Amino acid sequence: MRRLPLVLATVALAALAATAPAASAAEPPAASFVIEDPRITESSGLAASRTHPGVYWTHNDSDDGPYLYGVDAATGRTVARITMTGVGRPRDVEAVSLGPDGQLYVGDIGDNRNGGWEHVWIYRFPEPKQLGDVTVKATQFTVKYADGPRDAEALMVHPKTGRVYIASKDREKGGLYEGPANLSGGGANVFRRVAAVPWVTDGAFSPDGNRLALRGYLVARTYPWRDGRPEGEGERVDAPWQGQAESVTYTADGSALMFGAEGAKSRVVAIPVAAQPGPGASGAPSPRSSPNAAAADPEPAGEGGNFTRGALVLAGATVLVMGGRRLLRRRRSD
CATH class of the missing domain: 1.20.5 (Single alpha-helices involved in coiled-coils or other helix-helix interfaces)
Structure with missing residues (x-):
């Protein structure tokens, strides 16, 4: 006893x-990697998969496909190639983003005529549940700008609202354009300018939707995102020098920014994200402190x-x- x-x-x-x-499948720690596939020579966009941890979606910017490639960051090897149908022949694919609906959005938004295209396109389809070479039927959306045609290389889908944004590529009058609440396949979707932004080649929202990252060839910045707009001048990020610097995305867990570039066997560089101040400070609030957190989950x-x-x-x-x-x-x- x-x-x-x-x-x-x-x-x-x-x-x-x-x-x-309980232990669960988690996003592998962010690490830089080299895109090994010889078919990918003009990687112009990046999006971190939520379905397949450690996989990044990318594409060439022209004269390829229309294809989207899934690259495993652990090996740098291509583990999936998606062939899009129902979209005609893309002109200048510049960006890819993953929406909260689990669908991939591909931005055929480049304008080699320097603002001469009357319209550009967005293609959308569900992220495949299985990796491999597959063919999908994508929905094509026609895009016009309220203030006239322009060149653009950055397309971002907000991870909470699902609204699509495009940042124009203009050294003096760069703008952030907001699409309609729901894209329509039946006519032109008019994007309206909502903020001034610097000259950028890509952008991405943080997974919690509280920050927007924008990059150019030389500079990258992140901005607090409040009320559907970027706030202030943003904070500079120590982005790597990559020459033809074309892409950026957050890791699926938001712990790092991944910077990519064009070129054969191009390197994707991981830059850890610094912790942001809490509510009431200049940074973005943490996901736990969002207004709806208490109502949605009284005891997280x-x-x-x-x-x-x-x-x-x-x-x-x-x-x-x-x-x-x-x-x-x-x-x-x-």
């Missing part, structure tokens, strides 16, 4: 351990939720141990 407290303590520790979060299943449940289990286990000790003392006195 002297082992009773030890047995109860062991049970308590086991119960406490049971409150720890993250560290706070697990700590609360663990404390309750530990308190209960303590009661068991103390009760066992009292029972032992009573039996000894009998």
